[in-house]
Structures are given as C-alpha cells and as structure tokens.
Amino acid sequence: GDGRMGIVYNGADWNFSSRARVTFTLSGTTDNGIEFGGSFRADQAGDSVLDNGAAYGSEGSVYVSGAFGKIEMGDAVSAPEALFGDLPEVGYTDLTSAGGLENDIPYLTGDGVTTLAGNPVVLYTYSTGPISIAASMSDGKLGSVNDQQEYAVAGAYTYENYTVGFGYEMLEDVGGVAGVDYTQGELAGVATFGDTSVKAYFAKGGKQNPVDQAFGLGVTSKFGATTVLGYVQKAEFTAGGDVTWYGLGASYDLGGGASIVGGISDDDLANTDPTADLGVKFKF
Amino acid sequence: GDGRMGIVYNGADWNFSSRARVTFTLSGTTDNGIEFGGSFRADQAGDSVLDNGAAYGSEGSVYVSGAFGKIEMGDAVSAPEALFGDLPEVGYTDLTSAGGLENDIPYLTGDGVTTLAGNPVVLYTYSTGPISIAASMSDGKLGSVNDQQEYAVAGAYTYENYTVGFGYEMLEDVGGVAGVDYTQGELAGVATFGDTSVKAYFAKGGKQNPVDQAFGLGVTSKFGATTVLGYVQKAEFTAGGDVTWYGLGASYDLGGGASIVGGISDDDLANTDPTADLGVKFKF
Amino acid sequence: GDGRMGIVYNGADWNFSSRARVTFTLSGTTDNGIEFGGSFRADQAGDSVLDNGAAYGSEGSVYVSGAFGKIEMGDAVSAPEALFGDLPEVGYTDLTSAGGLENDIPYLTGDGVTTLAGNPVVLYTYSTGPISIAASMSDGKLGSVNDQQEYAVAGAYTYENYTVGFGYEMLEDVGGVAGVDYTQGELAGVATFGDTSVKAYFAKGGKQNPVDQAFGLGVTSKFGATTVLGYVQKAEFTAGGDVTWYGLGASYDLGGGASIVGGISDDDLANTDPTADLGVKFKF
Numbered sequence: 001g002d003g004r005m006g007i008v009y010n011g012a013d014w015n016f017s018s019r020a021r022v023t024f025t026l027s028g029t030t031d032n033g034i035e036f037g038g039s040f041r042a043d044q045a046g047d048s049v050l051d052n053g054a055a056y057g058s059e060g061s062v063y064v065s066g067a068f069g070k071i072e073m074g075d076a077v078s079a080p081e082a083l084f085g086d087l088p089e090v091g092y093t094d095l096t097s098a099g100g101l102e103n104d105i106p107y108l109t110g111d112g113v114t115t116l117a118g119n120p121v122v123l124y125t126y127s128t129g130p131i132s133i134a135a136s137m138s139d140g141k142l143g144s145v146n147d148q149q150e151y152a153v154a155g156a157y158t159y160e161n162y163t164v165g166f167g168y169e170m171l172e173d174v175g176g177v178a179g180v181d182y183t184q185g186e187l188a189g190v191a192t193f194g195d196t197s198v199k200a201y202f203a204k205g206g207k208q209n210p211v212d213q214a215f216g217l218g219v220t221s222k223f224g225a226t227t228v229l230g231y232v233q234k235a236e237f238t239a240g241g242d243v244t245w246y247g248l249g250a251s252y253d254l255g256g257g258a259s260i261v262g263g264i265s266d267d268d269l270a271n272t273d274p275t276a277d278l279g280v281k282f283k284f
Numbered sequence: 285g286d287g288r289m290g291i292v293y294n295g296a297d298w299n300f301s302s303r304a305r306v307t308f309t310l311s312g313t314t315d316n317g318i319e320f321g322g323s324f325r326a327d328q329a330g331d332s333v334l335d336n337g338a339a340y341g342s343e344g345s346v347y348v349s350g351a352f353g354k355i356e357m358g359d360a361v362s363a364p365e366a367l368f369g370d371l372p373e374v375g376y377t378d379l380t381s382a383g384g385l386e387n388d389i390p391y392l393t394g395d396g397v398t399t400l401a402g403n404p405v406v407l408y409t410y411s412t413g414p415i416s417i418a419a420s421m422s423d424g425k426l427g428s429v430n431d432q433q434e435y436a437v438a439g440a441y442t443y444e445n446y447t448v449g450f451g452y453e454m455l456e457d458v459g460g461v462a463g464v465d466y467t468q469g470e471l472a473g474v475a476t477f478g479d480t481s482v483k484a485y486f487a488k489g490g491k492q493n494p495v496d497q498a499f500g501l502g503v504t505s506k507f508g509a510t511t512v513l514g515y516v517q518k519a520e521f522t523a524g525g526d527v528t529w530y531g532l533g534a535s536y537d538l539g540g541g542a543s544i545v546g547g548i549s550d551d552d553l554a555n556t557d558p559t560a561d562l563g564v565k566f567k568f
Numbered sequence: 569g570d571g572r573m574g575i576v577y578n579g580a581d582w583n584f585s586s587r588a589r590v591t592f593t594l595s596g597t598t599d600n601g602i603e604f605g606g607s608f609r610a611d612q613a614g615d616s617v618l619d620n621g622a623a624y625g626s627e628g629s630v631y632v633s634g635a636f637g638k639i640e641m642g643d644a645v646s647a648p649e650a651l652f653g654d655l656p657e658v659g660y661t662d663l664t665s666a667g668g669l670e671n672d673i674p675y676l677t678g679d680g681v682t683t684l685a686g687n688p689v690v691l692y693t694y695s696t697g698p699i700s701i702a703a704s705m706s707d708g709k710l711g712s713v714n715d716q717q718e719y720a721v722a723g724a725y726t727y728e729n730y731t732v733g734f735g736y737e738m739l740e741d742v743g744g745v746a747g748v749d750y751t752q753g754e755l756a757g758v759a760t761f762g763d764t765s766v767k768a769y770f771a772k773g774g775k776q777n778p779v780d781q782a783f784g785l786g787v788t789s790k791f792g793a794t795t796v797l798g799y800v801q802k803a804e805f806t807a808g809g810d811v812t813w814y815g816l817g818a819s820y821d822l823g824g825g826a827s828i829v830g831g832i833s834d835d836d837l838a839n840t841d842p843t844a845d846l847g848v849k850f851k852f
Contacts, residue, residue: 001594003606003630005641006687015707018625018641018688020606022592022613024306024326026285028567031539036306036566038287042592043623045306045326048343049336052617055327057302059571059616062287064564073289073302120289120302139299255599280632282604284594308590308610310852320850322571322588329590329610332627333620339611341586346571348848355585357573366602404573404586423583442807 002103004092006261006279011098016041017279038062038074057120069126076123078110079134080154080167083125084188087218087231089198090247091263092279098272102129102265103231105201106214108169108184109150114138119146132156132165142175154186161192174208182209195222205238212238225253246270257283285396288376290563297380301563302547308360320362322346322358331391341404353410360407363418363438364451367409368472371483371502371515374531375547376563382556385529386549387515389485390498392453392468393434400424403430416440416449418568424457438470466493479506496522501542507539528552541567572660574829574847579666579840585847606642623687637694643842644679644691647702648722648735651693652756655767655786655799658815659831660847666840669813670833671799672781676737677718678750682706689713700724700733708741715744722754729760743777748810750777750804763790780806793821812836825851 005018024045027037040060046053053073054060061074076082085102096102107113115121115138123136133155140149156165156281167186174180183206190199199218205211216233232246249263262278289302308329311321324344330337338344338358345358360366371387378385391397399405399422407420418440424433433456440449451470458464474483483502489495500517516530533547546562556565573586593614595605608628614621622628622642629642644650655671675681676830683689684705691704701723708717717740725732735754742748751774758767767786773779783803800814817831830846 001592001606003594003604005632005639010713013709013712014640015686015713016625016688016690017686018630020592020594020608020622020628020630020642024285026287026304026306026542026566028566028568030542034538034542036287036540036542037562037568038285040565041616041623042326042329043608043621045329045332045610046614047331047336048325048327049334049616050615050617052615054304055302055325055326060304062302062304062566063463064287064289071289073300074304085692095642118299118301120300122300123610141297144297145294145299176560245846254602256604257596258598258602258604280597282594282630283604284596284605308569308588310571310590310850312825312850312852314826318822318826320571320824320848321852322569324588326610326613329613331615331618331620334612337611338588339609341584344584346573346588346850348573355573357584358588363675402583402585404584406584408823423726425581428584429578429582445752547752564589 001184001284003284004279005281006092006276006277007092008277009275011275017093017179017277024042032222033256034064034066035062036062050115054225054250055248056117058115060116061120061223069124072123072125074120075115076110076136077120078121078150078163078167078169079136079152080186080188081105081107081124082111082134082136082190083132083154083156083165084167084186084190085198086199087216087233088229088249090229090231090249090265092261092281095247095249095263095265095275095277097245097247097265097267098275099243099245099269101233101243103218103247103265105216105233106203106211106235107167107186108182108209109138109152110136114119114140114148114171116146117209121150130158132158137174142173142176142178147173149173150247156188163190181207183207184209184211196220210237210239212236227251227253248275251281285568287566287568288563290376290561292377292561292563293558293559297501301377301561318348318350320346320348328479335401336449340401342399345404351410356407356409358404359396359399360394360405360420360452362391362397362434362451363407363409363420363436364403364449364453364472365389365394366418366420367390367405367416367440368448368451368470368474368483370486371500371517372504372513372533374513374515374533375561376545379531379533379547379549379559379561381529381531381549381551381553382559383527383529383551383553385517385527385551387502387531389470389500389517390487390495390519391451391470392455392466393422393436394420398424398432398434398455400430403463404477405434408438414442416442426457426460426462431457433457435503447474448472452484465491467491468493468495480504494521494523496520511519511535511537535565538564569840569852571850571852572847574660574845576661576845577598577843578647579843585661585845602632602634604630604632619685621747621810623701624685626683626685626749628760629688637692640691640693642688643680643683644678644689644704646675646681646718646735646737646780647691647693647704647720648671648690648733648737648754649675649678650702651700651724651733652706652735652754652767655784655801656788656797656817658799658817658831658833659845660849661845662726662832663815663817663831663843665813665815665833665835666843667780667813667835667837669801669811669835671786673754673784673801674779674803675735675754675800676739676750676770677706677720678704682708682716684714684717689718698726700726708829710741710744710746715741717741724756730760749775751775752777752779755766764788778805778807780804783838795819795821822848
C-alpha cells in the first residue's frame with residue numbers, strides 16, 4: 001500500500017491533503033511455466049452494486065506472460081505509454097497546474113481513455129535483445145457496448161544508455177460520432193548519464209485531433225538521498241491557443257519507505273497562480 | 285482472489301472482457317469449539333458513504349457453526365439453493381443467453397432477491413448421516429425496513445451416489461403490495477457416475493407466481509484435464525410465452541490455478557443470436 | 569477484520585442485522601526511527617470513480633509519530649475526543665435510540681464532521697508524564713475547497729487512577745454562512761476502581777451553537793467474562809426542548825474473538841419506543 005500527507009497550494013489557498021491506499025497483487029504460474037496475475041487497488045476494486053472497478057474490467061488489470069510476450073487486459077496503458085512512460089511526477093500529490101495540466105505525456109489512447117465496464121483495453125508487449133514492441137486496442141464500435149475504438153502501436157530500440165522509439169495511435173468515432181477520428185504519432189528518446197536521466201518526446205496530431213503538435217522534456221537527477229526532477233511541455237492546437245506548462249520538484253528519502261516530497265507546477269494560461277505542495281509519502 | 289480475460293460474443297459482436305477480484309475470508313473458534321467467520325469480496329466490501337455492501341449486511345455473509353448446524357446471515361442463498369445449487373456455469377464469463385437467461389435454477393428467494401442494507405437473509409443448514417435440511421428467511425414486513433418477506437425450507441436425502449430433495453419457497457407482499465404472494469415448490473436430484481455428474485430439477489409455482497412450472501437438466505463430465513459441461517432449462521408461464529434456454533461449455537486445466545474456458549449459450553426467444561466466449565480463468 | 573450478526577428491535581419491529589468488514593493497517597519506520605502508517609477499512613477504501621474514501625483523505629487516516637508527538641491526517645477525531653473518547657457503546661450494533669441519539673459525546677468537530685474529499689482533518693497529540701495535550705483543525709475557508717473550518721484544543725492530567733481534562737472547539741462559517749460560528753467547551757473526568765471505570769463530562773455551547781449545555785456519565789464494569797456497561801446523557805438547547813437519553817448493555821466473552829452482546833437504548837422524546845438488540849460480535 002501507500003500513503004501521503006501534507007499541504008497543497010491549489011493556486012488560491014493552502015489546504016491539507018492526505019490519503020491511504022492498499023494494492024492487491026495476484027500472481028501464479030501454470031504447469032508449463034506461463035505466468036499470470038493481476039493487480040488493482042482496494043479503491044479500484046469496484047462496487048458490485050454500481051458495476052464498476054476491477055471486478056468489471058474498468059480498473060486494474062490481469063495478464064498472461066511467457067516467451068510469446070505479455071498480454072494485459074483491463075485499464076492498461078496504450079502501446080507508446082507502455083514503452084516510454086510519462087515525464088517525472090512532481091510534488092507529493094503528483095501536482096497539476098491551475099489549468100489542470102501535468103507531467104503525463106498527452107497520449108491519445110489507453111490508461112482509462114476508453115476503458116469502461118465491459119470495455120477493457122488489451123495491451124501486448126514483447127522484448128528481444130535491444131528491441132521492444134507494443135500494440136494496444138479496445139473493442140469499441142459504433143452502436144455496440146462502447147462507441148469509441150482505439151488502436152496503438154509502438155517500438156523502441158535501446159543502444160547502451162540511449163533509447164529511441166516511436167508510437168502511433170488512433171481513436172475512432174470519438175464521442176460516438178461516426179467519422180470523427182483522431183490520430184497521433186510520437187517520437188521519444190531517453191538518455192541516462194550516471195545518476196541523471198533525460199526523457200524527451202515530440203507528438204504530432206492528425207485527422208480531427210485538436211492537438212496539432214506537442215513536445216516535452218523531463219529530467220531526473222539523484223544526489224545521494226535527494227532526487228531533483230522537473231519537466232516542461234508545450235502543446236499547439238490546430239484552433240490556436242498554445243500552452244506551455246512545467247513542474248519542478250525534489251524528494252528526500254528518509255528510508256523505510258518514507259520520503260519528504262515537494263514541488264511546484266505552473267502554466268502560462270492567463271490569470272492562474274502556480275500550485276505547490278510539501279508533504280511526506282509512504283510506501284508499505 | 286480470481287481473475288479472467290478473453291473475448292465474448294454478446295449476440296451482436298465480439299468484445300474483450302476481463303476482471304480481477306480479491307476475496308476476504310475470516311474465521312475463528314470460540315473457547316468451547318464453536319466456529320465463526322465471514323466472507324466477502326473486495327468489490328462487495330461496500331462503500332461507507334453509500335451504506336452498501338458487506339459492511340451493511342447486503343453482500344457477503346457471516347456465520348456461526350457447531351454441532352447445532354450452521355447459521356449464516358447476510359447475502360445468503362435460499363434453503364433449496366443451499367442444498368441443490370445451480371446447474372453448471374458455462375463459459376469463462378458465466379454466459380447468459382441474449383435473452384438474459386443462464387444456468388441458475390430460478391429459485392424464488394435468497395441470493396440477493398430480498399437482501400438489502402439492513403435486511404440480510406438468514407440461512408440455517410444441518411446435516412446428519414444421509415439427511416440434510418435447510419431453512420431460510422428474511423425479515424421484511426409491509427411498512428417496515430423492507431416491504432417484502434421471504435421464507436424457504438428444503439430437505440435432501442443421499443443414498444450412495446444419488447441425492448434427492450425438495451424445497452418450498454414463499455415470497456410475501458412482492459413489490460411491497462399487500463397480498464401479492466408468490467410460492468414455489470422444487471424437486472431436485474443429483475446422480476454421480478464415475479467422472480460424470482447429472483443434476484435435474486422440477487419447480488412448480490403457486491399463488492401469483494408468474495412462473496407456472498420450470499424444469500432443467502445439467503451434466504458435467506471430466507476427461508483428464510478437460511471438463512465438458514452443459515445445461516438445458518424450460519420455463520412455462522401462467523400468462524403463456526414459454527422459453528427454453530441452454531448452454532454448452534468446456535474447460536482445460538493448465539495447472540497452478542489457470543484454465544482455458546469457453547462456451548456457448550442460447551434461447552428460443554425470437555430474433556436472438558447465441559452468445560459465446562473464450563478466455564482464461566485464474567484462481568489465486 | 570470484524571463481523572456481527574443478530575436481531576435488532578428498531579422501536580417498531582425486530583429485524584435481522586449482520587455485517588462483515590476488513591481493516592487494513594499499514595506501518596513503517598524511517599532510518600532515524602520515526603514511525604509512520606495508516607489505517608482504513610475495505611468499505612472505507614473509497615471508489616476511484618466517485619473520488620471518495622481513504623484514497624481521497626475523507627475516510628481512514630495516515631500518521632507520522634516520534635519524540636515530537638503524533639500527527640494524524642484524514643478522518644481524525646477532534647482534539648478533545650482524542651483525549652477523552654466517548655461513553656461506552658451499548659448493544660452488538662452500537663445502538664442508537666429511536667430519536668437517533670447514542671453513546672457518542674456530542675463533540676463539535678472532527679470524526680467526519682468537516683472531513684470531505686480534499687479536506688482532511690489534522691490531529692496532533694503529545695504526552696509527557698501525566699500530561700497529554702492535543703490540537704486539531706481542518707482547512708476550510710469560505711469560498712475555498714470547503715466552506716467550514718474547525719479548530720480544537722484539549723489537555724488532560726492523570727494522577728494515579730484519575731484523569732481530568734478540558735477541551736475547546738470552534739466551528740466557523742457553519743453551513744458555509746459567513747459569521748455563523750459555533751463554540752463548545754468541555755470538562756471531562758475518568759476514574760478507575762478495580763474492574764470498574766467511570767467517565768463523566770460537561771459541555772457548554774457558545775456563539776450560535778444550538779446546544780446550550782450537555783452532560784453525561786458512562787460506567788463499565790467487568791465480572792470475569794461478563795462486562796456490564798451503560799451511559800446516560802442530557803442536552804439542553806438554547807431554543808428549549810431538552811432531551812435525556814441512555815443505554816444499558818452487557819457482553820459475554822466466548823474467547824477466540826467472539827462475544828455475545830446485547831443492549832437497550834432509549835430517550836425521553838415523545839412517542840418513541842426503546843431500541844434493543846442481541847447478537848454475536850467477532851474480531852478476526
């Protein structure tokens with residue numbers, strides 16, 4: 001499980017913020033060595049009265065894994081997110097700026113985007129030597145269980161401490177409207193120099209995707225028990241109205257699973273203050 | 285816990301379907317040897333904000349068990365279901381036909397029928413030698429916590445590999461309307477021949493029960509790691525409109541708690557396709 | 569975890585009542601010996617779709633504890649409740665009278681009063697020798713995340729088997745109305761004589777608090793495996809309409825975590841019957 005407590009400046013005033021969570025991790029192995037399992041948090045278990053959560057495929061996930069790769073079903077991330085992840089989380093509460101922007105790379109699919117009860121996302125990943133590939137999809141169809149459908153593929157190549165990769169995502173019949181399709185291609189790179197790691201991406205929207213292009217950079221550096229991290233991202237929209245947002249944070253490891261974490265986050269939208277927080281995080 | 289993932293044909297198109305669940309099992313023994321305990325799934329824990337689930341008696345159950353038999357309270361099954369159970373589950377998702385019919389024997393009471401927050405069902409079971417008896421009831425009363433009330437009794441006699449039994453159920457003031465009562469009597473038999481088990485029942489409705497009569501047959505056969513199972517049921521209504529439904533399935537045990545399971549389910553209602561599924565099931 | 573089952577007379581008729589719950593307890597220690605942890609029940613985990621529960625700080629709590637005292641954040645009790653607690657719980661279901669009154673001392677703040685998602689309560693407690701002090705607050709502010717704000721302080725002094733203490737609580741902008749403030753002061757005493765414990769309190773409301781004054785007495789006595797307990801409380805309102813309520817109960821320890829518990833509860837409001845219950849309680 002995990003927990004956290006501290007204070008958050010939401011752009012207008014300071015507030016207390018705390019939480020406690022428990023994660024269930026399930027695993028097993030078949031007689032011929034195929035691994036299987038699943039994972040979800042207690043607050044994602046779902047409510048059998050409301051038909052939501054991991055018990056209905058809309059949170060958490062299950063997987064089967066072997067020489068053929070890994071197949072995961074549930075609230076899986078999209079293929080490019082599976083290979084590149086997001087930029088570093090800032091602050092003990094994973095801060096968002098006053099405009100609601102944060103460290104997540106704006107992938108088009110996966111990670112809850114089209115995951116509903118009865119409409120889980122399937123993610124396939126496979127690695128061999130320096131090469132990793134991934135594919136993901138949901139099963140939506142106009143007039144069926146869910147109107148939207150998504151597909152994504154991604155590949156990455158690692159040479160020593162450098163990884164480069166690409167991704168391509170498609171979201172069809174967005175909002176259940178026939179013919180409204182979004183696409184997005186991504187290029188991403190990760191480089192590690194000693195205790196410093198740098199991640200950069202460029203994303204280019206297509207079809208009716210309101211995002212024309214987006215790009216960002218994240219850096220994480222360790223100095224003993226202290227980690228300093230930050231990110232900056234910019235999105236340009238086809239309808240205009242570009243926005244840049246960024247975050248800067250630090251954490252100090254107290255040992256035993258506890259750390260002191262703080263950060264600040266902001267964007268260049270008009271009339272918004274930065275947000276900030278300072279608190280302790282626990283891992284159990 | 286348990287999990288599953290695979291694909292389901294819902295009568296119109298194929299969809300992904302997955303889930304992950306965790307079950308809590310609690311038990312203890314008093315100084316004089318009486319056993320007690322309870323059980324519920326994480327998704328049945330309830331939400332203390334919404335006042336539902338096992339924390340409010342409407343899901344899961346608790347029990348006390350000793351030489352006097354077993355008393356269970358919560359979302360208990362009815363007396364006849366406690367002794368005879370249901371017909372075999374078909375498919376990795378416990379398939380229902382496109383008309384919503386499935387392998388469950390249409391008992392009148394218990395198993396959630398009148399179980400609400402503050403209105404749990406009590407089930408008493410007792411076995412001695414070849415004889416098993418059961419009684420169940422809820423505490424509803426017109427104008428009280430819950431308007432509906434239920435009662436049921438059942439008995440079974442086992443001789444070698446043959447079990448025969450009867451059940452009688454009563455549901456009073458259905459829908460909170462005074463004097464609208466349903467009754468239902470059941471006869472059931474189970475026979476086991478080597479690796480094959482056969483279950484059959486006949487149910488006869490009474491008073492305002494819309495079901496005039498229902499009957500069904502289920503068969504389960506094991507061939508090494510493979511199990512084949514199926515059921516067929518028919519219900520005849522006092523208002524006409526008989527319906528027959530059935531299911532056929534198979535599972536292959538992979539060991540370690542994993543199995544490949546698939547099935548097909550259908551009914552003779554007009555304009556409906558069969559439903560089918562194929563996937564893997566996990567037990568942890 | 570814990571469970572219970574039995575029958576309850578709600579003032580009108582007898583009903584079955586049962587429940588089953590699981591509690592998660594998390595703890596750890598940093599390298600320099602500071603303890604941290606958290607606790608919540610499965611039904612308090614929250615629902616990540618509904619943004620409630622321990623995962624959002626509105627139920628359960630987390631803490632950090634060391635030589636400096638203990639800081640708890642989440643659904644914490646108020647400072648005076650942390651030091652004095654409530655009067656004894658009566659009946660296996662923690663009975664309330666037909667008028668909704670129960671054994672809880674009517675503290676003004678904490679314990680869910682102003683705890684909402686995003687607005688946890690912070691409680692600080694510190695003990696040294698015979699002295700204990702506590703302070704609690706929430707972060708509400710008119711027009712912010714939550715309109716109401718609360719503060720409370722308390723102190724206690726223990727001499728041999730006698731403890732005396734005071735508390736002061738303030739709830740500002742009640743119901744989000746500027747200038748509607750409630751205050752309340754409390755005096756409390758606990759005395760232990762062998763197997764008998766007596767607790768008494770007096771509370772005096774101030775500002776717009778509708779309670780003018782309240783006072784109560786609780787007694788718990790052990791006779792071997794049997795415990796007898798009871799309480800009586802009276803509240804006087806500035807607008808008139810005094811009310812007295814009381815409860816009397818007993819429990820018998822069966823060992824292994826099970827006990828038989830029963831009680832009766834009543835108030836002097838017009839036209840209400842007593843409530844009563846009898847059942848078994850389990851601890852796992």
